[in-house]
Amino acid sequence: MNTFGRQLRMTTFGESHGKALGCVLDGVPAGLAIDEAFIQSELDRRRPGTSALTTARKEADRVEILSGVFEGYSTGTPIAMVIFNADQKSRDYTNIKDLFRPGHADYTYHQKYGIRDYRGGGRSSARETAARVAAGAIAQLMLRTMGITVRSGVTEIDGIEATMYDWEYARTSPLLALDPTQAPAQEAAILAAKAEHDSVGGAVLTEALGVPAGLGEPLYYKLDAVLADAMMGINAVKAVEIGDGAAAARLHGSANNDPLTSEGFETNHSGGILGGISNGDTIRIKSYFKPTPSIFQPQQTIDTDGHPATLELKGRHDPCVAIRGAVVTEAMMALVLGDMALLNLGRRMEHLTKIYG
Amino acid sequence: MNTFGRQLRMTTFGESHGKALGCVLDGVPAGLAIDEAFIQSELDRRRPGTSALTTARKEADRVEILSGVFEGYSTGTPIAMVIFNADQKSRDYTNIKDLFRPGHADYTYHQKYGIRDYRGGGRSSARETAARVAAGAIAQLMLRTMGITVRSGVTEIDGIEATMYDWEYARTSPLLALDPTQAPAQEAAILAAKAEHDSVGGAVLTEALGVPAGLGEPLYYKLDAVLADAMMGINAVKAVEIGDGAAAARLHGSANNDPLTSEGFETNHSGGILGGISNGDTIRIKSYFKPTPSIFQPQQTIDTDGHPATLELKGRHDPCVAIRGAVVTEAMMALVLGDMALLNLGRRMEHLTKIYG
Amino acid sequence: MNTFGRQLRMTTFGESHGKALGCVLDGVPAGLAIDEAFIQSELDRRRPGTSALTTARKEADRVEILSGVFEGYSTGTPIAMVIFNADQKSRDYTNIKDLFRPGHADYTYHQKYGIRDYRGGGRSSARETAARVAAGAIAQLMLRTMGITVRSGVTEIDGIEATMYDWEYARTSPLLALDPTQAPAQEAAILAAKAEHDSVGGAVLTEALGVPAGLGEPLYYKLDAVLADAMMGINAVKAVEIGDGAAAARLHGSANNDPLTSEGFETNHSGGILGGISNGDTIRIKSYFKPTPSIFQPQQTIDTDGHPATLELKGRHDPCVAIRGAVVTEAMMALVLGDMALLNLGRRMEHLTKIYG
Amino acid sequence: MNTFGRQLRMTTFGESHGKALGCVLDGVPAGLAIDEAFIQSELDRRRPGTSALTTARKEADRVEILSGVFEGYSTGTPIAMVIFNADQKSRDYTNIKDLFRPGHADYTYHQKYGIRDYRGGGRSSARETAARVAAGAIAQLMLRTMGITVRSGVTEIDGIEATMYDWEYARTSPLLALDPTQAPAQEAAILAAKAEHDSVGGAVLTEALGVPAGLGEPLYYKLDAVLADAMMGINAVKAVEIGDGAAAARLHGSANNDPLTSEGFETNHSGGILGGISNGDTIRIKSYFKPTPSIFQPQQTIDTDGHPATLELKGRHDPCVAIRGAVVTEAMMALVLGDMALLNLGRRMEHLTKIYG
DSSP: OOEEOSSSEEEEEEOTTSSEEEEEEEOOOBTOBOOHHHHHHHHHHHOSSSSTTSOOOOOOOOEEEOSSEETTEEOSSOEEEEEEOOOOOGGGGGGGTTBOOTTSSHHHHHHHHSOOOOGGGGGGSGGGHHHHHHHHHHHHHHHHTTTOEEEEEEEEETTEEOSSOOHHHHHHOTTOBSOTTTHHHHHHHHHHHHHTTOOBOEEEEEEEESOOTTOSBTTTBOHHHHHHHHHHTSTTEEEEEETTGGGGGGSBHHHHSOOEETTEESOOTTOSEETTEEOSSOEEEEEEEOOOSOOSSOEEEEBTTSOEEEEOOOSOOOSOTHHHHHHHHHHHHHHHHHHHHHHHTTSBHHHHHHHHO | OOEEOSSSEEEEEEOTTSSEEEEEEEOOOBTOBOOHHHHHHHHHHHOSSSSTTSOOOOOOOOEEEOSSEETTEEOSSOEEEEEEOOOOOGGGGGGGTTBOOTTSSHHHHHHHHSOOOOGGGGGGSGGGHHHHHHHHHHHHHHHHTTTOEEEEEEEEETTEEOSSOOHHHHHHOTTOBSOTTTHHHHHHHHHHHHHTTOOBOEEEEEEEESOOTTOSBTTTBOHHHHHHHHHHTSTTEEEEEETTGGGGGGSBHHHHSOOEETTEESOOTTOSEETTEEOSSOEEEEEEEOOOSOOSSOEEEEBTTSOEEEEOOOSOOOSOTHHHHHHHHHHHHHHHHHHHHHHHTTSBHHHHHHHHO | OOEEOSSSEEEEEEOTTSSEEEEEEEOOOBTOBOOHHHHHHHHHHHOSSSSTTSOOOOOOOOEEEOSSEETTEEOSSOEEEEEEOOOOOGGGGGGGTTBOOTTSSHHHHHHHHSOOOOGGGGGGSGGGHHHHHHHHHHHHHHHHTTTOEEEEEEEEETTEEOSSOOHHHHHHOTTOBSOTTTHHHHHHHHHHHHHTTOOOOEEEEEEEESOOTTOSBTTTBOHHHHHHHHHHTSTTEEEEEETTGGGGGGSBHHHHSOOEETTEESOOTTTTEETTEEOSSOEEEEEEEOOOSOOSSOEEEEBTTSOEEEEOOOSOOOSOTHHHHHHHHHHHHHHHHHHHHHHHTTSBHHHHHHHHO | OOEEOSSSEEEEEEOTTSSEEEEEEEOOOBTOBOOHHHHHHHHHHHOSSSSTTSOOOOOOOOEEEOSSEETTEEOSSOEEEEEEOOOOOGGGGGGGTTBOOTTSSHHHHHHHHSOOOOGGGGGGSGGGHHHHHHHHHHHHHHHHTTTOEEEEEEEEETTEEOSSOOHHHHHHOTTOBSOTTTHHHHHHHHHHHHHTTOOBOEEEEEEEESOOTTOSBTTTBOHHHHHHHHHHTSTTEEEEEETTGGGGGGSOHHHHSOOEETTEESOOTTTTEETTEEOSSOEEEEEEEOOOSOOSSOEEEEBTTSOEEEEOOOSOOOSOTHHHHHHHHHHHHHHHHHHHHHHHTTSBHHHHHHHHO
16 A cells, blocks of 8 residues: 555655665666766755755755666666664654544544554655655656656635746745745745744645656556546645646536647646547646644644644744645656556557567 | 546546546455445435535436455445436537636647546546545445544535534534525625526545544655645636645744643644644645636637537536535545555554464 | 455356246457357256266256447457256155255355355255356357367276376266276276265366466465365365376376476376466376265265254265266366466567557 | 455565565554564574575574554554665676576566566565565564464475475474485485586465454455465465365265365365355375576577577576475465454444444
8 A cells, every 4th residue: 555556666664763764666768878967956856854834854865776777777667765863853743642633643543553653744745755856857868768757836825816937947945836926925925824833724836747648547547547546646735737627617518628629629627638648748746735834832632542632843944835845746746647658558459569570 | 547546446437528537445444334325325415416505507416336345244345336427418518528627627628638528527426426436435334433523514615614513413404504594694695696697616624533643654645735635626627725724924933833631632723633643633624616617607618629619508507616626525535544644554563463474 | 255266256046946047247348249059058068957977867958148249349348147947856855845955065054154055055056066167168168269279088086097198088978987998897887886876986087288388476376276175166076186186196206207308298287287377297186085975875964953863865966976066176277277368468578469469 | 466365465666686675564453462572483484595405595583563553553554664785796697687597587577577686586586475574573472372373394395295294394494394304315316406507396384373254255255365466476386175176076076075074174175265254174285396496507598689599597496495484484374364353343233233333
């Protein structure tokens, strides 16, 4: 249950404050040039401790490839990657050993397993997403050979929405913000909430360009359904929209249908997916992140015996998880598309002829 | 790729205008009383042709159980169910044999497979959801023994939103509407669009009550992620929200966190799920359906050779697919919860002791 | 758990004396010409009641395709096939309702599920293999386009072994015997056991010709391992050998290694598989079938309450299940190879380039 | 494709001469006491370099647990284990970089992937089985709480068969031999072949005691079929037998059927499995290992360009892989039974009642 994907399969392991976390990526075709610097650079984009907008926890997040790569190329065998935990500071968390943090997975892990690694959220910590980013980087390398690229940006923070999308700006913005005109207000909102020991939510748009028509598997591994699964599975995401999303439900069919022309679709309300299969247009998915549950105000809760208690959290947390979450959405998008590209092989008899001759 | 679930596994088959459609439901525990009348009654709720608000296509949708049930009880072997297609009217669709319908899966199936059953949407037709409803009904029977019930209702049509939820009303409303005060306006909107040969969208709230804490499998089979997959995989759904959904992204953490008390959670912003695991509160998920793509106005499109063409659809289609879609969301919710209930067995060593010990 | 395969996936359903049995075959590439007459002819080869060597139970075994085929070609959607049970004679089995048959699955199903369909073995009946043969026939059609053929023959009955292999003879022999010189003795052994109300065992060699090198997925979906799974999963099979099998364990490495030459392997001790991957040579697997457990002598057993009892079976059973089992081994071989052929697509980056350009 | 199991899932990674090898074991129930010393002791049993009967390659094989264990207990999250490669001696293998070794996976990996890690067999090396042994040890810990134990012993080497089974002797014998009276001759056969730079094959009996009736999933995850898969997937295994195996095919039904009594089965020809489900008796499976393909005589082969060549191997290899292979069969048996025990939970409605109340 810690494996994602069918043909391109990522299995992750590790807890926030254990020895290490990592992943095994299985199904990467043989002969892919593995650019380790790119993988590390993607991890660096997700890495915390780089600005006042993210947690002060410092993690080097150095990824080490243990297997599956030989003389710079994938061999077709599983690629294991590991990140050893350095800056663990377990003492920050001992005060929450017997208390459940509202909005967190503490309570549900405890109910499910009867035991939990309470250090920093253990397995439920967003730190696990580092493994996804490493695996997603390899998926991106694979997709690039097909002419597919993924990108993401923050569209909204604390209700302040982007009015335009500048993808170049997003790439270098500390907020990963898409709108340079709204970014200052968005940043101010984060800092204001942080000053009140509170947190804010946000939204992220993730796109894939250059996706050929035909990816996605009806009827129970549809591209949109699997993307929804991938995004909703990221910590703190509470809503996902494909294309126009909820707004489509307020249009009439005559306005929402994307007309076909000899040059392609005239509009892209659909977000590049029809019937669960890519239509050749840009894939667009929007993910909404709730405000970070770790806030530094006193909160009403219970202890593991069920008695009322007040929680006073210490430690270091992102005041807005959507920012670093954006990098994770790219990774998940890449993993889904890589999986779909492999699954789609063999969907026509002529594919077999092309490969087996 | 036509199988949904891991321990409770539904495999569906069949096309809109083929001989039959159906499903094989595998993993139902032995000893469940199979109430065939209930299964049929669920299909009858989904069945079209019952009012001006849904398609005029008449389908008896009589389900026949072929296997897996002996003397009224499940035996633990796969339960195959089949619905033979009666009212096929293939002639309605011959005019679209070589044209792609905007907003439909025609184009993408053609791109993916190089061949498609053009009769009534073939496999991509919403008619396939009848199989889901049959399987979901059995899942509901199983969940009932655990005290879990599912329900759904329409919250919004053509932008007209419910202001209150009356679940009793929803059960008998032809619209499955949750708000009796808005239902007349919602109905009028549908009929107005229909008169203009157009269609409308809508939204559906689906709930599960009585779900014990602990269901959902971290990290890549989370309850919220799989529900998002399940709902987004229903024809026409373009957005899904867990609990407060996108609205949560506009709250501060201090307002969004659900405080814990000795009696349970004080609020339910989370929609009953934390860290991908049920927390014992009501599960809430909202699904947004786009307007039916099949409209009866001339539309710009291309033919299978890529040449521009005008499409003039005939036939019978729901002016608002959200209504019948609501029944399908219940089925999918039940299948997900049934699967999670089975997967959760064995998550603690004490479970093994209880069964084997 | 009633699904076999990963990319070419067969899900079967049905009991011996239920309404129907059948299968859903998912993952067949679009564009395969579906020769229904061939599928039926394979079923006819497995069909009982054709000679004194098999059970007298008469089953028409007419297969009906319900979905997935349009205008004679596969569409890429699931192919459902059903065989309705005609000659059920449930009364033959009522005397065993409360008794366990030695050598049968009665006892274990009862222990596992607490309930069983006692009519003719229910789900555990060899009758279920009809569904495998239908699915395997489609897999064979797919493999043929790649130049792969499968074949099988009986090498041994009641300890009387073939001294030569005549594959042409096997195709028409009522015993499916490979050795025309031993067939009379083998037949006599069956009839002698039958006259004593007893049964005999046998062995079947199954081969695949024309398999390209490279099929099979290390390390936990190896070609030999999955073939072993496939064959051992056929009713009554108790041993499987790849290539020289157990005899290889008695050779020295210098004798057992197959030397490579520029024209291929000089010998084929390995049975065409090295490291779990096909090496381009003929795939050879041998399956050993135990004697039919249904014999017509009084047998010591217990009833469902655990009390000692004597079982006196009536009904109709094959005195040697290896004969009809041979046809099933071909089906399973074809399904495995079809699955492996699809899985192997995408194992090299150059495959993606060939398909996506 | 590097994952084994469904509910108890082992994913392995790593090459013989890469940085590390290891596994992620997912699905271990929470609350299992993890005895690290036992895991290491199982690895030590498999470890080479301990006698003249196995390879001289020295590997410390120290296993390190990276995740999934907290304060000595499993938490229900994935348990990652890693073994770093120390004694790599890559130079031993450079002479085979461009040659295919007869009987090895070199050729087939090259054909499949177009690239291979030629150092010591890379991923196809038996060294990978260390990861299986580590995972299998945890499965054994889990099974012990259910009263299930596994054991193995060598029954045959170079055609010299055991005439009696002494399980205590096997546990301490350097050969893991079951028969103290044959062990000297078996050892002599190995040393004689080794002196001639050759190798020998052997057979291993693996048993599970205390298995409750009801484990195994019809029809495509049968206990015997999955055990066959598990054993045939171990390097060098070419045949597997359940219970009496091939010998059963030479008996009449009246002799092969195991009579049932109120105290259980009177005999155990079946090897403890009927219809793919455990019957409560001892599970018995026999695996036949071919002679080690790595021999030190000149062998005829081809190079990667297809030209004839002579291979002269250097390096260190077991003259008989069956010995260390026996430890691996126990690990695989334990993994299969652990998986089946988890899958079986929920096969009856009363299981749900017991867990969910």
